Amino acid sequence: MDTATALTQLRAAVDAAGFLVAPDTIEPYLNESRGRLHGQALAVLRPRCTDEVAAILRICHTHGIGVVAQGGNTGRCGGGVPAAGQIVLALERMHAIRAVDALDDTITVEAGCILAEVQAAAAAVDRLFPLSLGAEGSCRIGGNLASNAGGLNVLRYGMARELCLGLEVVLADGRVWHGLRRLRKDNSGYDLRDLFIGSEGTLGIITAAVLRLLPRPRHTATALLAPSSLTAVLALLARARAAGAGGPHSFELLPRIALQAAAEHVHGCRAPFAELPPWSVLIEFGARGVWIEAELEALLAEAFEAGELDDAVIAQSEAQKAALWRLREGIVEAQKALGASLKHDLAVPVSRVPAFIEQACSALAQQLPGVRPYVFGHVGDGNLHFNLSPPPGMDDASFLAAAAPLTRTLHDLAAAFEGSISAEHGIGLLKTAELARLRPPLELELMRRIKDALDPQGILNPGKVLPPR
Ligand code: FAD
Ligand code: 2HG
Numbered sequence: 001m002d003t004a005t006a007l008t009q010l011r012a013a014v015d016a017a018g019f020l021v022a023p024d025t026i027e028p029y030l031n032e033s034r035g036r037l038h039g040q041a042l043a044v045l046r047p048r049c050t051d052e053v054a055a056i057l058r059i060c061h062t063h064g065i066g067v068v069a070q071g072g073n074t075g076r077c078g079g080g081v082p083a084a085g086q087i088v089l090a091l092e093r094m095h096a097i098r099a100v101d102a103l104d105d106t107i108t109v110e111a112g113c114i115l116a117e118v119q120a121a122a123a124a125v126d127r128l129f130p131l132s133l134g135a136e137g138s139c140r141i142g143g144n145l146a147s148n149a150g151g152l153n154v155l156r157y158g159m160a161r162e163l164c165l166g167l168e169v170v171l172a173d174g175r176v177w178h179g180l181r182r183l184r185k186d187n188s189g190y191d192l193r194d195l196f197i198g199s200e201g202t203l204g205i206i207t208a209a210v211l212r213l214l215p216r217p218r219h220t221a222t223a224l225l226a227p228s229s230l231t232a233v234l235a236l237l238a239r240a241r242a243a244g245a246g247g248p249h250s251f252e253l254l255p256r257i258a259l260q261a262a263a264e265h266v267h268g269c270r271a272p273f274a275e276l277p278p279w280s281v282l283i284e285f286g287a288r289g290v291w292i293e294a295e296l297e298a299l300l301a302e303a304f305e306a307g308e309l310d311d312a313v314i315a316q317s318e319a320q321k322a323a324l325w326r327l328r329e330g331i332v333e334a335q336k337a338l339g340a341s342l343k344h345d346l347a348v349p350v351s352r353v354p355a356f357i358e359q360a361c362s363a364l365a366q367q368l369p370g371v372r373p374y375v376f377g378h379v380g381d382g383n384l385h386f387n388l389s390p391p392p393g394m395d396d397a398s399f400l401a402a403a404a405p406l407t408r409t410l411h412d413l414a415a416a417f418e419g420s421i422s423a424e425h426g427i428g429l430l431k432t433a434e435l436a437r438l439r440p441p442l443e444l445e446l447m448r449r450i451k452d453a454l455d456p457q458g459i460l461n462p463g464k465v466l467p468p469r
């Protein structure tokens, strides 16, 4: 590898604002969103168009330089953190909305578009782009697709993969795959698009995408529920899915410890129940017609009658809806403010959620008495963020030092429950060893073959997803 020549060529491939090497200018691109990992890089490249991305990849391919793509750098498992000798490829300047087609119900956007901007562009033509998550004001669509993001509306609309019809991707050697198709149906050969979605920058650089648009609900109905038990959460979910047109789009589990933390530590958060129940559920429906509030009221009346609910608060205004969502989003903020936490992003079949939570909490309590699980999130999808805070009085460093066995316990249990160690955040840097430990050898072999076929020199996000051989 001739680094000096490569850097000279890279500098020439972009404009002045597209090539950063000064330590203070590259610093923001070296850290991950939780501040736990700190990387290094030769330079940060900020291309303006697909041709510039292709030129950068050609140079890196020739010189064997690792390329780490970055969108909004909000990822949760270190996938965007570069290592010495690598470059960061930040897509932030490629943020054009190339086309909005209301008849095809599609929007074509560049990878650097902020998710909230895509949502706004859809709303401007009275359509919905349903991907929604706490980081939507800063994450970018290329990052959402590269990590197959989930979020708050998966129950009804699916993950990023289900919302994408076509992709434009720059391959490891700099060739461009023009796959910006707008088709709902296309069985002409293997699905290349789905290979790149969720590949976390290890198979190609996504430069643009065609996304699906949906009818925009004119009305939403939102409530915070106090289910009578964890099992009742599932009964409520089943009941809710049969209600409204298509069921709720959000069904989020919120434990007492997390709501307490949000109410105490996050500005503007207030829990609406006088006494917090062990578990709450934030539910939201959307519809074009106005009947949706009445439908929610009827649903809750039936659930009360069936003994599934102890209490419920229906938001009466947009401000009250926002306040309930602030409480949900406040959990992540509050746990950060409280110090170190161990994040886990698990999935189990929905039917097994209560048993999984019970067994996992008791196994953790035996392993580290006093450990505080914040079990929250997208329970409607069987996806639990099982974040652990240290026992009272234990300092962060000792807690993090004791982390690996706790993580192993949770991951082993998730596997035993036919689940996943990464429901939505991906593998990145932090979970490669666990992926190798828990996925069957045949699956790992197939993944490696795909990686070798698309990136024979291993320059795309080296060390991420698949562990070194
Ligand atoms: P980045 O962090 O920049 O990158 C993520 C990965 O994709 C990296 O491996 C990177 O190399 C790769 N990559 C980025 N851009 C490209 C590209 N153009 N081509 C190829 N590879 C690329 N995630 C969820 O799934 N659901 C949630 O509910 C959710 N909530 C969150 C809430 C908060 C407050 C925060 C901070 C994060 C949350 N996340 C959630 C995690 C994160 O926001 C998502 O994973 C998001 O999709 C990442 O987008 P990004 O642009 O920040 O990607
Ligand atoms: C969420 O659902 C996100 O809020 C982030 O996936 C979870 O950071 C976390 O713990």
Ligand code: ZN
Residues within 6 Å of the ligand: 150, 151, 377, 378, 385, 424
């Ligand atoms: Zn989540």
